[in-house]
Amino acid sequence: MPTDVEEWKSEVYGQEIREHLMEFAERGWESIPEDEHDAWFERFKWWGLYHQRAGQESYFMMRIGTPNGILEPGQLEVVGEIADEYARGPAENPEFGAAYADFTTRQSIQLHWIRLEDVPEIFDKLESNGLTTQQACGDSWRNIVGCPVAGKDANEVVDALPVAENLNETFKGDEDHANLPRKWKVSVTGCREGCGQGDINDLALEPAEKDGRMGFNVRVGGGLSRNEPRLARDIDVFVTPEQAEAVSGGLSLLFDEYGDREDRYNARMKFLVDEWGPEEIRQTLQEEFVDFELERAGEDLRDQYTYNAGDGPGAGGHDHADGAAADGGVAAQYPGGDHDHVGVHRQDDGNFYVGLNVLVGRMGAADVLELAKLADEYGSGEARLTQRQNVIVTDVPESDLEAFLDEPLLDDYAPDPNPFMRGSVACTGTEFCSLSIVETKNRQVRYARWLKENVELPESVEEFHVHLSGCTASCAQPQIADVSLRGMKTRKDGEAVEALDVGLGGGLGEDPRFADWVAQRIPADEVPGAIENLLDGFAEAREDGESFREFVEERDEEALAELVEPEETSYEDPYMHNTKTTWYPYAEEDGMDDGPAPVHSDEYPAEADD
16 A cells, blocks of 8 residues: 555655645645645645754744755855844854855755745745755655765766756656655766765665777665665666766656555665665666667776875875865965865866865854855856765965965864864754754764763874764764764663764775674763774774774674763763753653654655755
8 A cells, every 4th residue: 555655645745745735825824724734744845844853833944955066156155144144043053143055965955944935935046046955855766975076076087066956957856756655866076076865765876887889887776774785786788978867767767666555664765776686777777768778898997096085184195186285385284184085186277166064064144144255256166065064165376375274163173173073973853853863963063072082092193084874874983984874762870861873984885894893882971982982992902003994893882882981971961861852942841751763654764854
């Protein structure tokens, strides 16, 4: 039998939702029949709106899609203006203030505290400036991700940006691809470093060469959610840039036809690949969905795949695409790795791009507006978002580089951050998300600060990733971090408190692996001490030159669990107990002793982040 969601979608979905959305906005929040809330909230996602959690009725999170993470000149300013005017809630966040924007792990932007009545004005402002929320959420093509400096990286081996832009223009709004069994996540990348994270997408186009022609190999069925992560699997297909649209659309239609619409729990491409295997996917694609002969895969060009590889900046390949260090001067003072694009890098046109660390991806509205001003003053006005929740200012002439780097705003959003600040990623958390079990953004900020002040990384370890996800939906991508944190509950001194499971050794790149979950339900205030003890143990027991990932891979779960020894420290956590009643509105009847995160009526988790 079709799920409730499939029934709702069969009645109203896709472009037609907008008309109803505008009618509700004109008549006000109360005009949505209470017994139809679940149905309309599900449909609104197609237009980028998630209703916030219990206790925050009538407020929405709004997601703005930015294909490949690109914000054209003027668009970042528009985002800052909308955040400043419309994204102010009834309570002020103690770390981030009253209004802010969240940069996500899929190169999108999220705003909170959006009122339904303001949606028409916001849409007008977005769309008049080339931005949209269309299909930023919902069961369709999501924001297409890729290398955030596509088209500017001097070492890009395939020109992927036109391909990503064409896929976005072709399939966003196409009724044949608008109502899929579940979300459809696509990565297109032409660089060697793997920063498109194709491993964890439903569809990945990755740089390849065949018979002297440059193009892409195709992999499908990656993903992290539901405690069943999968790496995308090779279906032995090579496509030229000109063929990418036909093959990508064919695979989307294949998923539409054969994906599971009776059980949303299993309605992802990764489970169809599990069931059929890559060869049957390829055969069905050939026989039913494309009208030309598919070529076998070409030579994989990801031979310098460094993204999240557990090595230091510049590892595995060139010193960065820019050669900034070799140039000397101010650029050499801000070395950056290809793995995350933080730092100062030379573009293929001789200008520079500067990757700024945005801790947990959240930036106050005033800072967004200031950064937009600086991007216009020192660069072209363009900004780009990364899958590490950071932001890049592009097209800075060398003559202006030193002045830009001296701007006061960069004291807070540094191009040379401490590794614990640089490696911190966090999802939305209990502040807004109905699935989350723990506070995330504010907590990870404070974890990073404490680790920076109190813990030194072992010799030669130049990066360290700590990802905090509020539940098992994996919006913070915890399974691909050095230290993975996942929200739980426990009891401490007889009181219910927030807690975290701890996983170790995840990462993409060469020899990709998902984290091993080795410790469960550590009280949140004892986690920094556990990380300190872990790193002390790693420093003492590692072999010469052994990376953290290699260290974890060589040891069994019991040995690793002994290293993650919980400990109270000088870290004080004002968010440890029931964060649901600290600074933001929350349902009074929902307390720490309640069960795990709620789910929809047909019992599947619906991520509020990406």
